[in-house]
Amino acid sequence: xxxxxxxxxxxxxxxxxxxxxxxxxxxxxxxxxxxxxxxxxxxxxxxxxxxxxxxxxxxxxxxxxxxxxxxxxxxxxxxxxxxxxxxxxxxxxxxxxxxxxxxxxxxxxxxxxxxxxxxxxxxxxxxxxxxxxxxxxxxxxxxxxxxxxx
Amino acid sequence: xxxxxxxxxxxxxxxxxxxxxxxxxxxxxxxxxxxxxxxxxxxxxxxxxxxxxxxxxxxxxxxxxxxxxxxxxxxxxxxxxxxxxxxxxxxxxxxxxxxxxxxxxxxxxxxxxxxxxxxxxxxxxxxxxxxxxxxxxxxxxxxxxxxxxx
Amino acid sequence: xxxxxxxxxxxxxxxxxxxxxxxxxxxxxxxxxxxxxxxxxxxxxxxxxxxxxxxxxxxxxxxxxxxxxxxxxxxxxxxxxxxxxxxxxxxxxxxxxxxxxxxxxxxxxxxxxxxxxxxxxxxxxxxxxxxxxxxxxxxxxxxxxxxxxx
Amino acid sequence: xxxxxxxxxxxxxxxxxxxxxxxxxxxxxxxxxxxxxxxxxxxxxxxxxxxxxxxxxxxxxxxxxxxxxxxxxxxxxxxxxxxxxxxxxxxxxxxxxxxxxxxxxxxxxxxxxxxxxxxxxxxxxxxxxxxxxxxxxxxxxxxxxxxxxx
Amino acid sequence: xxxxxxxxxxxxxxxxxxxxxxxxxxxxxxxxxxxxxxxxxxxxxxxxxxxxxxxxxxxxxxxxxxxxxxxxxxxxxxxxxxxxxxxxxxxxxxxxxxxxxxxxxxxxxxxxxxxxxxxxxxxxxxxxxxxxxxxxxxxxxxxxxxxxxx
Amino acid sequence: xxxxxxxxxxxxxxxxxxxxxxxxxxxxxxxxxxxxxxxxxxxxxxxxxxxxxxxxxxxxxxxxxxxxxxxxxxxxxxxxxxxxxxxxxxxxxxxxxxxxxxxxxxxxxxxxxxxxxxxxxxxxxxxxxxxxxxxxxxxxxxxxxxxxxx
Numbered sequence: 001x002x003x004x005x006x007x008x009x010x011x012x013x014x015x016x017x018x019x020x021x022x023x024x025x026x027x028x029x030x031x032x033x034x035x036x037x038x039x040x041x042x043x044x045x046x047x048x049x050x051x052x053x054x055x056x057x058x059x060x061x062x063x064x065x066x067x068x069x070x071x072x073x074x075x076x077x078x079x080x081x082x083x084x085x086x087x088x089x090x091x092x093x094x095x096x097x098x099x100x101x102x103x104x105x106x107x108x109x110x111x112x113x114x115x116x117x118x119x120x121x122x123x124x125x126x127x128x129x130x131x132x133x134x135x136x137x138x139x140x141x142x143x144x145x146x147x148x149x150x
Numbered sequence: 151x152x153x154x155x156x157x158x159x160x161x162x163x164x165x166x167x168x169x170x171x172x173x174x175x176x177x178x179x180x181x182x183x184x185x186x187x188x189x190x191x192x193x194x195x196x197x198x199x200x201x202x203x204x205x206x207x208x209x210x211x212x213x214x215x216x217x218x219x220x221x222x223x224x225x226x227x228x229x230x231x232x233x234x235x236x237x238x239x240x241x242x243x244x245x246x247x248x249x250x251x252x253x254x255x256x257x258x259x260x261x262x263x264x265x266x267x268x269x270x271x272x273x274x275x276x277x278x279x280x281x282x283x284x285x286x287x288x289x290x291x292x293x294x295x296x297x298x299x300x
Numbered sequence: 301x302x303x304x305x306x307x308x309x310x311x312x313x314x315x316x317x318x319x320x321x322x323x324x325x326x327x328x329x330x331x332x333x334x335x336x337x338x339x340x341x342x343x344x345x346x347x348x349x350x351x352x353x354x355x356x357x358x359x360x361x362x363x364x365x366x367x368x369x370x371x372x373x374x375x376x377x378x379x380x381x382x383x384x385x386x387x388x389x390x391x392x393x394x395x396x397x398x399x400x401x402x403x404x405x406x407x408x409x410x411x412x413x414x415x416x417x418x419x420x421x422x423x424x425x426x427x428x429x430x431x432x433x434x435x436x437x438x439x440x441x442x443x444x445x446x447x448x449x450x
Numbered sequence: 451x452x453x454x455x456x457x458x459x460x461x462x463x464x465x466x467x468x469x470x471x472x473x474x475x476x477x478x479x480x481x482x483x484x485x486x487x488x489x490x491x492x493x494x495x496x497x498x499x500x501x502x503x504x505x506x507x508x509x510x511x512x513x514x515x516x517x518x519x520x521x522x523x524x525x526x527x528x529x530x531x532x533x534x535x536x537x538x539x540x541x542x543x544x545x546x547x548x549x550x551x552x553x554x555x556x557x558x559x560x561x562x563x564x565x566x567x568x569x570x571x572x573x574x575x576x577x578x579x580x581x582x583x584x585x586x587x588x589x590x591x592x593x594x595x596x597x598x599x600x
Numbered sequence: 601x602x603x604x605x606x607x608x609x610x611x612x613x614x615x616x617x618x619x620x621x622x623x624x625x626x627x628x629x630x631x632x633x634x635x636x637x638x639x640x641x642x643x644x645x646x647x648x649x650x651x652x653x654x655x656x657x658x659x660x661x662x663x664x665x666x667x668x669x670x671x672x673x674x675x676x677x678x679x680x681x682x683x684x685x686x687x688x689x690x691x692x693x694x695x696x697x698x699x700x701x702x703x704x705x706x707x708x709x710x711x712x713x714x715x716x717x718x719x720x721x722x723x724x725x726x727x728x729x730x731x732x733x734x735x736x737x738x739x740x741x742x743x744x745x746x747x748x749x750x
Numbered sequence: 751x752x753x754x755x756x757x758x759x760x761x762x763x764x765x766x767x768x769x770x771x772x773x774x775x776x777x778x779x780x781x782x783x784x785x786x787x788x789x790x791x792x793x794x795x796x797x798x799x800x801x802x803x804x805x806x807x808x809x810x811x812x813x814x815x816x817x818x819x820x821x822x823x824x825x826x827x828x829x830x831x832x833x834x835x836x837x838x839x840x841x842x843x844x845x846x847x848x849x850x851x852x853x854x855x856x857x858x859x860x861x862x863x864x865x866x867x868x869x870x871x872x873x874x875x876x877x878x879x880x881x882x883x884x885x886x887x888x889x890x891x892x893x894x895x896x897x898x899x900x
Contacts, residue, residue: 134281434581734881
């Protein structure tokens, strides 16, 4: 674990994105709110927010830091792809890109889990489903002169 | 949560894979064991095994089941890509593909976290790093006649 | 912790219910889907399902058992009350009434958290909000002759 | 999750209370220290303190904040009722009323779990036991001019 | 993680013990129930039981198995030593010696935490306090012919 | 839980150590990297770092504080003993000696778990293995005049 004892507590933000490829039929069922397990994007969003708070457990060398904001957005970007974007903010001694990435992959895993039934072929396999394009889209660090709100 | 009360306890296995694209220089440092945070694949493997046991927390609609085996393998597949493969086994009322997928993405997130320093550009951004190709490669369910080992 | 080593693994179910008293205005906003934090009953349901899996952590003397089913239902029962009902099933050596009760109280706490803003008076206090009537409504244990699904 | 990035770190305190109705006989056994599972109020208190630290997991939209104090008190208020009161303090960007409420309900659930045996009727049902009157009794926020202890 | 998929589900028990050396004065205060933080052995016992259920998180290569019994006993064995003994039982595919050892060390750590104030010298150091003699005292595995209770 | 609301946020460090006695043959296998479960010291180190972040769960009366640094070192100190040393740092209202001790005992428990196979006698017992000499070696608190990094 990197020693961040002497680093400054500053405002930090990270954004990440990722995609899941699904069958056209599944995308249609999501859009029409007909997925048996419930509202896919609301459930996946709740799970992603919780995952941000679990980062110190899931990534052994990450520090536990007080997260001040998480948002996760879902968008059907084509007939076969869903895009997830996550934003995470903190005032801490280290950045939150791993938190944003974790929010994205956990959101995508939950989408998969919620639509499993519609993605399987007759042999119970998943020939179409793929998680891809998971990347950090921006990272910000604001070195403020005054110690606002601390 | 799907009702699995009347499903049979049978042997189940799932395999999943995924990739992370890194800079050539980072791959070289991993190969030479020169990453400052430590042995990348051993740390990522430990984290992935632990993540399998956290699936019921990370995926709200997944059941808590007794995992009997997890393995996670890492392979440098080109000058710029690392492949992760996970195998998960159980004797339970439901399958373990979400567990195998979770092992893969958590292993990939940990690789990223461990090599962060070498992947950032001078502005602290990650223009090259991407997680991709995360899929289930096989799912097995063995309906045995006799109740072995239970 | 009670010794359940020699108890039989049988099908078990428990149901519990509970109520939260809210302001009429808050109930109206929930009904119209206008709560700023999101879909109150979906979020509270996800949290309640996850809480069932956390019972061995939250109740120190409870055993960790494989839950096979959880459902949580919400109902606006008057202009000022929401009712939550939870059903939990397992095949285990001990009952699940604490799991059903935990699902109910965690669902109610989450409803509260999601509508906090609308329940506070101008002094930031909660003069109207109350959780009440939390009870076990039924407990079932089916001693089957044959060892189904094990 | 509400964005608290620009909120001030100030001293905050919340108090909550709640009740459990038990059989007279059970209350008598608690008072005489004859409950088989152990010292009811000490065990329930430990569990409630731990639950405060679990609030960010149990309530998905709650922030993880550094708790500086928790106390939980138990009082037999009549021949059939036990009262629980919780006090929680922090120096953080958001209040702790959900933490105080969680402490109260987890304390009450643990009392129930510890006396289950004495509350069941011959059919294994709980016709008498009820959790009720769970409310926030006070919420304080001290906007201090100087940044004490930070 | 070792593959236990084909191992038998049998009754298993493990016992472990360990010691903590404390100052005579601290032992006297424990005996007289005068420790400010509360009833040392009850709190440490609750924590130890919970730790058994956390073994799959604390020991990465341990399997998650259904624990059927935990007991933890405390004994003042001399003017300067407290002995802790833990018993853990399960019906599972693997043994529980790591669970018994974890119960012992977590009980001992909690004793330390609860009496910290009385063990420190004027410089805030701990010249006397030591955890020692932590070992497995017995391990049992009962290969029963009939599949009792499963 | 002690009230630390009015204590200062200062830099704090604690160091702890502990030992595990193993068979000569096991020590030799560790040294030669021949332990079947993998690289003993790397796995035990990862587990110990994660355990530090779990202290508020494992020790009920400990506060959740932001850890800024953890290091864990392993040393074969004789033909039959391994020494573990842990260093933990924070900027918080309370010290980290329990975190350092927890890192040490969890590291030692993991060493045991990883070499179990080589430590058992033919009856499956552990006549040689012992955890011992677990103590705090130093505790530092730096009352700085200026509020560095906050």
